Amino acid sequence: MIESTPGEPVGDRVMVADDVVKTYGDGDGSVTALRGVSAEFTRGRFTAIMGPSGSGKSTFLHCLAGLDTVTSGIVTIGGVDLTGLSRTRLTELRRDRMGFVFQSFNLLPMLTAEENIRLTGRLAGRDADGRWFDTVVDALGLRERLDHRPLSGGQQQRVAVARALLTRPEVLFADEPTGNLDSRSGAEVLGFLRTAVDSYRQTVIMVTHDPVAAAHADRVLFLADGTIADELAAPTVDAVHARMREMEG
Numbered sequence: 311m312i313e314s315t316p317g318e319p320v321g322d323r324v325m326v327a328d329d330v331v332k333t334y335g336d337g338d339g340s341v342t343a344l345r346g347v348s349a350e351f352t353r354g355r356f357t358a359i360m361g362p363s364g365s366g367k368s369t370f371l372h373c374l375a376g377l378d379t380v381t382s383g384i385v386t387i388g389g390v391d392l393t394g395l396s397r398t399r400l401t402e403l404r405r406d407r408m409g410f411v412f413q414s415f416n417l418l419p420m421l422t423a424e425e426n427i428r429l430t431g432r433l434a435g436r437d438a439d440g441r442w443f444d445t446v447v448d449a450l451g452l453r454e455r456l457d458h459r460p461l462s463g464g465q466q467q468r469v470a471v472a473r474a475l476l477t478r479p480e481v482l483f484a485d486e487p488t489g490n491l492d493s494r495s496g497a498e499v500l501g502f503l504r505t506a507v508d509s510y511r512q513t514v515i516m517v518t519h520d521p522v523a524a525a526h527a528d529r530v531l532f533l534a535d536g537t538i539a540d541e542l543a544a545p546t547v548d549a550v551h552a553r554m555r556e557m558e559g
């Protein structure tokens with residue numbers, strides 16, 4: 311279902327981080343947020359990134375998404391190294407190959423739900439084909455809401471997910487996507503991400519504090535003090551809780 315692009319990755323590896331180090335500032339005041347993090351993300355897999363506050367989760371997500379520069383190491387998407395790109399190329403690459411869903415929705419309130427969903431594609435000069443638009447809108451239950459403007463938090467996040475999926479990104483990044491939602495709306499949004507992975511081989515990388523959210527993923531990477539301390543496949547809520555308790559020691 312996902313368009314192939316020149317420079318496609320070898321095999322199913324969509325995104326690779328190799329020995330990523332990130333240090334903020336220099337001298338006495340410097341903070342090393344990532345101390346050599348390596349990870350691979352394969353097509354059609356849903357990865358959750360967890361860890362204590364300050365362990366480097368957001369920094370890692372931002373380095374993967376090219377929203378932050380790395381101090382050393384390599385990050386590739388579809389075989390293209392992000393770390394050597396100019397700012398313009400990076401912006402294009404993000405627009406063409408990545409989708410984003412954040413805690414704060416990032417919708418434009420003066421636009422209708424449909425206008426918001428179509429916005430990213432239009433900015434990229436690519437309007438989605440009608441069938442894919444219909445598939446995404448129906449999967450997210452937004453058909454009746456396309457002309458609406460004030461939407462509830464759960465509906466806004468569904469619009470944000472639809473907008474991110476509409477461009478068929480190689481990787482969809484989600485940063486605490488359910489952080490501002492009640493548990494029912496949160497479960498719905500996670501269910502849609504899961505469906506996108508299972509039905510359309512969407513690759514999802516999500517930062518979360520919530521073991522219930524993490525249990526929707528195929529695996530959890532646990533960060534501690536800027537390194538990957540552990541990994542859990544086929545996570546359940548109880549297993550994630552147990553692993554977090556062990557890590558907090």
Ligand SMILES: Nc1ncnc2c1ncn2[C@@H]1O[C@H](COP(=O)(O)OP(=O)(O)OP(=O)(O)O)[C@@H](O)[C@H]1O
Nearest residue numbers: 334341342343361362363364365366367368369370
């Ligand atoms: N822009 C920045 N400048 C300086 N230090 C930073 C910056 N961003 C993050 N840090 C530091 O890097 C470390 C990792 O932060 P990061 O936000 O990635 O952790 P996190 O695991 O996402 O935390 P939280 O769960 O609280 O969001 C922390 O010590 C933080 O203070």
